[in-house]
Amino acid sequence: MDERPVSLTLKLLALAMFVFLLAPLIVVVPISFSGDNYMMFPPTSWSLKWYPAIFASGKMTAAFWTSLLLAVVVTALSLLIGLPAAYTLVRLKPRGSEALAALFTAPLLLPTIVLGLAILIVFSRYGLLATFQGLVAAHLVVTLPYAIRVLSTALATLPIAVEEAAATLSAPPLTIFRRVTLPMMRSGLIGTTALCFLVSFDEVVLSLFMTGPRISTLPVAMYHHVEQQADPLVAALSVLLVVLTLLVVLVVDRSAGLARTFVK
Amino acid sequence: MSAAAAIAAPVPPERKTGLMLVAALLAPIALVNGFGFLVPVLNLARMSFYEVEPTGAMREVYGLATWLKVFSDTFYAELIVNSITVSLGITLLTLVCSYPIALYLHRSSGTWRTILLVLVISPLLTSAVVRTYGWIAILSENGLLNNALGAIGAGRLRLMFNKTGVVIGLTEILMPYMILALLAGFGRLDPRVEEAASTLGATPFKVFWRIILPLTLPGIALGCLLCFVLAVSSFITPKLLGGGRVFLLATEIYDQAIVTLNWPLAATLSILILVIFGGALVLYSRAMRTVI
Numbered sequence: 001m002d003e004r005p006v007s008l009t010l011k012l013l014a015l016a017m018f019v020f021l022l023a024p025l026i027v028v029v030p031i032s033f034s035g036d037n038y039m040m041f042p043p044t045s046w047s048l049k050w051y052p053a054i055f056a057s058g059k060m061t062a063a064f065w066t067s068l069l070l071a072v073v074v075t076a077l078s079l080l081i082g083l084p085a086a087y088t089l090v091r092l093k094p095r096g097s098e099a100l101a102a103l104f105t106a107p108l109l110l111p112t113i114v115l116g117l118a119i120l121i122v123f124s125r126y127g128l129l130a131t132f133q134g135l136v137a138a139h140l141v142v143t144l145p146y147a148i149r150v151l152s153t154a155l156a157t158l159p160i161a162v163e164e165a166a167a168t169l170s171a172p173p174l175t176i177f178r179r180v181t182l183p184m185m186r187s188g189l190i191g192t193t194a195l196c197f198l199v200s201f202d203e204v205v206l207s208l209f210m211t212g213p214r215i216s217t218l219p220v221a222m223y224h225h226v227e228q229q230a231d232p233l234v235a236a237l238s239v240l241l242v243v244l245t246l247l248v249v250l251v252v253d254r255s256a257g258l259a260r261t262f263v264k
Numbered sequence: 265m266s267a268a269a270a271i272a273a274p275v276p277p278e279r280k281t282g283l284m285l286v287a288a289l290l291a292p293i294a295l296v297n298g299f300g301f302l303v304p305v306l307n308l309a310r311m312s313f314y315e316v317e318p319t320g321a322m323r324e325v326y327g328l329a330t331w332l333k334v335f336s337d338t339f340y341a342e343l344i345v346n347s348i349t350v351s352l353g354i355t356l357l358t359l360v361c362s363y364p365i366a367l368y369l370h371r372s373s374g375t376w377r378t379i380l381l382v383l384v385i386s387p388l389l390t391s392a393v394v395r396t397y398g399w400i401a402i403l404s405e406n407g408l409l410n411n412a413l414g415a416i417g418a419g420r421l422r423l424m425f426n427k428t429g430v431v432i433g434l435t436e437i438l439m440p441y442m443i444l445a446l447l448a449g450f451g452r453l454d455p456r457v458e459e460a461a462s463t464l465g466a467t468p469f470k471v472f473w474r475i476i477l478p479l480t481l482p483g484i485a486l487g488c489l490l491c492f493v494l495a496v497s498s499f500i501t502p503k504l505l506g507g508g509r510v511f512l513l514a515t516e517i518y519d520q521a522i523v524t525l526n527w528p529l530a531a532t533l534s535i536l537i538l539v540i541f542g543g544a545l546v547l548y549s550r551a552m553r554t555v556i
Contacts, residue, residue, distance in 0.1 A: 010368055017364050111497025205500065230400060
């Protein structure tokens with residue numbers, strides 16, 4: 001492909017916009033090493049005290065474990081529920097499967113603030129507010145559409161001839177699925193796992209409606225902390241979270257190819 | 265079952281087991297979707313017609329009081345107009361900031377392109393709370409910008425707890441979506457057409473205005489639709505950077521639902537957001553018909 005040389009104006013403009021885009025992520029790093037008791041840029045002194053402060057804060061550690069457990073449970077359930085659904089919609093193609101697929105991915109079209117309110121009203125009736133089960137159900141509503149989309153794409157792009165070959169060799173359907181289809185879907189499965197995990201771990205608006213004094217998730221705890229006081233604690237937490245996200249992304253990239261998972 | 269029996273088996277029962285299988289495989293997701301999405305959303309629409317007593321208690325009696333209140337109270341009219349204009353402004357600003365990056369990405373290649381693409385996607389993978397916190401560090405009273413301005417003796421600006429802060433923060437937060445949408449729409453951009461224009465003596469600005477911009481309109485329309493919709497419904501950033509002083513539909517929904525506990529009003533405002541979404545979609549599809 002013959003490329004047009006990039007003009008200096010465009011280069012400088014793009015550079016400036018990249019700085020703008022990455023600025024909020026970059027500034028939290030120096031602030032996390034601040035020695036001040038409230039947020040200031042540049043910090044007047046330096047220290048490492050905010051990192052141990054995270055672990056000393058019972059609220060944050062409890063919220064972290066809730067978020068981690070929640071993300072793991074939600075991801076596992078998303079795969080368990082999403083895989084049969086995607087297989088049915090793509091391979092068995094029942095009548096009206098397109099309408100069903102649209103219905104199952106529709107929660108993504110709704111703003112989370114509206115979805116959160118709708119779920120809050122119904123879940124309050126069943127005593128599901130501020131419970132782990134309620135959080136799992138609410139998160140599943142948004143992770144499942146992602147799971148169905150990625151898994152359906154993975155299934156639809158598989159060479160069906162291999163499955164047919166296994167069938168002519170008289171393998172029963174379940175064996176074909178387990179021994180042929182599933183291994184070929186590897187990158188789709190890894191992509192779904194990472195996507196559901198990150199979506200659930202980061203979800204804040206739905207969780208805001210579903211949490212309470214008894215149970216909180218990490219993003220909600222961070223939100224309330226930032227709302228109430230501006231100290232460098234959240235900066236240190238942010239740095240740890242960015243590192244954690246990078247790790248997940250690296251693992252996915254090594255095993256499935258990040259670009260393929262997130263860009264289209 | 266023997267092979268002969270399988271062949272001899274009548275068709276209808278087999279079809280019946282097929283249907284049973286489909287139903288069994290789809291049952292879990294239907295349950296989640298029904299209980300967590302369909303029922304709540306239908307219930308929300310219904311609740312917007314519930315009456316609220318002056319004491320704040322909700323009565324399960326249908327009426328148009330909430331809707332009439334939203335349409336007669338100037339506060340809500342202002343809220344709606346404010347939400348739409350602020351979101352439009354953010355969308356336009358996001359487009360202006362994202363376009364150079366998208367165009368640059370479109371023209372770069374190889375490892376460099378991959379690195380830049382990861383840089384564009386990485387903020388998307390970072391919590392909005394973290395990025396908003398970063399903006400507080402930049403825009404607050406003791407933040408990066410104000411201290412830099414103070415250092416050069418330019419005085420201080422109020423950049424937070426007002427619309428300025430909300431617009432700056434949301435613009436940055438929405439940029440990755442806009443960049444990806446623009447990139448998806450840049451496929452029609454053929455470098456040979458630009459080259460032809462320049463060899464025919466067009467200035468770089470003229471090439472951009474007459475060739476590049478019209479060819480990338482579909483991507484622009486898609487990106488703008490996406491960002492407008494996300495801006496109208498965003499909540500975390502306006503709440504933290506607006507500090508309760510910037511009134512938008514999304515923040516008002518949360519306050520009515522959690523603080524005031526006026527669920528019918530929150531439901532009505534939610535339906536209004538969906539109506540605005542619908543309007544944006546109609547405008548988008550009209551624009552696409554004239555573009556292509």
